[in-house]
Structures are given as structure tokens and as C-alpha cells.
Amino acid sequence: MKTVLITGANKSIGFETARQLLQQGYYIYLGSRDLTSGQKAVERLNAEGLDQVEAVQIDVSDSDSVNAARTALGQKTHSLDVLINNAGISGGRPQSALEASIEQYRNTFETNVFGVVRVTQAFIDLLRNSPEPRIVNVSSSQGSLTLAADPDNTYYHHKGAVYQPSKSALNMYTIALAYELRETPFKVNAVDPGFVATDFNNHRGTGTVQEAGTRIAKYAMLDENGPTGTFISEEHNPETGDIPW
Numbered sequence: 001m002k003t004v005l006i007t008g009a010n011k012s013i014g015f016e017t018a019r020q021l022l023q024q025g026y027y028i029y030l031g032s033r034d035l036t037s038g039q040k041a042v043e044r045l046n047a048e049g050l051d052q053v054e055a056v057q058i059d060v061s062d063s064d065s066v067n068a069a070r071t072a073l074g075q076k077t078h079s080l081d082v083l084i085n086n087a088g089i090s091g092g093r094p095q096s097a098l099e100a101s102i103e104q105y106r107n108t109f110e111t112n113v114f115g116v117v118r119v120t121q122a123f124i125d126l127l128r129n130s131p132e133p134r135i136v137n138v139s140s141s142q143g144s145l146t147l148a149a150d151p152d153n154t155y156y157h158h159k160g161a162v163y164q165p166s167k168s169a170l171n172m173y174t175i176a177l178a179y180e181l182r183e184t185p186f187k188v189n190a191v192d193p194g195f196v197a198t199d200f201n202n203h204r205g206t207g208t209v210q211e212a213g214t215r216i217a218k219y220a221m222l223d224e225n226g227p228t229g230t231f232i233s234e235e236h237n238p239e240t241g242d243i244p245w
């Protein structure tokens with residue numbers, strides 16, 4: 001049975017992705033920074049008859065927590081097939097390029113960028129033991145430099161000067177990571193779940209977590225012919241998933 005670690009999976013997009021991968025027969029390590037809320041999420045899945053899942057405490061902004069999670073997982077499994085770096089924060093509002101505090105930037109990057117680096121580096125040895133390792137970095141169309149600079153883009157006037165750079169940086173990390181792993185069976189991609197209704201945006205999103213989960217799960221389940229080093233947004237282009245960096 002293939003194993004998956006999903007960060008920030010106690011609710012919203014991460015939780016739904018866990019549910020869909022469970023339905024596909026994967027074993028899920030459900031990452032949650034608060035263990036109790038992770039265990040409650042596991043109970044909800046168990047109540048649906050999905051029992052190949054256990055909660056793992058992991059705060060991606062805390063190296064001790066990430067290292068403890070790596071040690072705990074290493075005692076349970078020799079290999080990890082899929083890592084989904086989903087945990088993310090919006091960074092609060094407003095986000096003015098001239099007024100946002102350095103602390104606001106630092107906190108946001110700590111989770112959205114350094115958190116992904118921290119977790120990826122901590123779990124890479126377990127992933128290397130999988131014959132078909134997959135890494136999905138949950139990004140955002142808001143991280144597209146090309147779209148953000150395009151006055152014809154619908155969201156041109158919606159600037160989040162803290163969150164957007166964090167996702168652009170995550171995209172660049174995805175490119176660098178995929179490059180370093182290019183001679184291996186790894187597939188490493190950045191996937192935009194779409195603008196979906198969650199706590200993240202006070203449920204203003206227009207899409208559903210089900211759509212988002214399906215978009216992410218697809219890149220967790222890529223076969224050997226699947227792409228690597230790409231940025232995908234099925235919301236931006238429903239047919240191809242193409243979105244400019």
C-alpha cells in the first residue's frame with residue numbers, strides 16, 4: 001500500500017485530499033500542527049469507513065516538530081511514496097507592499113516557503129526509498145509572476161504583497177527541487193488547487209474543496225510518464241492545466 005504524508009490535513013483542502021487518496025487505496029499520514037484536531041479529522045474519516053489513516057503532529061514552521069515527525073514516521077515505515085506540502089497561511093490582511101511588516105513577511109515565508117523546504121529535506125530519505133516518489137507543492141495562481149504583472153488579468157488589482165511572493169518563491173523552489181531530482185523517478189510539481197471556499201478566505205472561494213482535492217490527488221498519483229517541474233492550474237486552464245510561471 002502506498003503511503004502519503006499531507007501537511008495541514010486536519011481540515012479544508014488537505015483533509016479532502018486525504019479523503020480522496022484514501023478512497024484510492026493509499027495509506028495516509030494526516031499531518032496536523034495540533035494533534036487533537038488531527039485525531040478528530042481521523043475520526044471523521046474513520047466514520048466514513050476510511051481507516052487506513054493516522055494523525056501525525058507536524059508544525060511545518062518548527063524544525064523540532066518536523067524532525068520529531070520524521071523520527072516517528074521512520075519507526076513506522078521504511079519509505080514514503082508521496083509528500084503533499086499543503087500547509088499554508090494567507091499572511092493576514094491588508095498586504096501592502098509599502099506597509100506590510102517584516103514580521104508579516106517572515107511569518108508567511110516561514111510556513112509557505114521555509115516550511116516546505118524543511119519538510120521536504122526532512123523526508124527526502126524516506127521518499128528516496130520509494131520506487132515512484134511524488135512531491136506536490138500546493139501553490140496558487142496568485143504566485144504567477146506573469147499573471148500578476150498582466151493588466152488584462154482579472155485579478156490584476158488584487159495584490160497580496162506578502163502571500164503572492166511566498167507562492168512565487170515556492171514555485172521557484174519547486175523548479176530547483178525538480179531539477180536536482182531530474183535523473184531519478186521523482187515527480188515534483190506545483191499545483192494550484194483553485195480559488196475554493198475554506199477558512200483560508202473566509203469561505204469566499206468560488207470552487208469546492210472536492211475540486212481542489214481532485215486536482216492535488218491527480219499529481220500525487222502520477223505514473224512514470226507524468227510531468228515533473230511544472231506549475232499546474234486547472235482553474236486557469238481546465239483543459240491543459242497550463243499557467244505561466
Ligand code: NAP
Pocket residue numbers: 007008009010011012013014032033034037058059060061062086087088089111115138139140141192193194195196197198199200201205
Ligand atoms: P485553510 O483552510 O486555512 O487550512 C490550512 C491548513 O494548513 C490547516 O490545516 C492549518 O492548520 C494548516 N497550517 C497552517 N500553518 C501550519 C503550520 N505552520 N504547520 C502545519 N500546518 C499548518 O487553507 P486551505 O484553503 O485549505 O489552503 C491549503 C493550501 O492551499 C495552502 O497552501 C493555500 O495557500 C493553498 N491555496 C488555497 C486556495 C484557496 O482558495 N483556499 C487557493 C490557492 C492556494 P490549523 O487548522 O491548525 O490552522
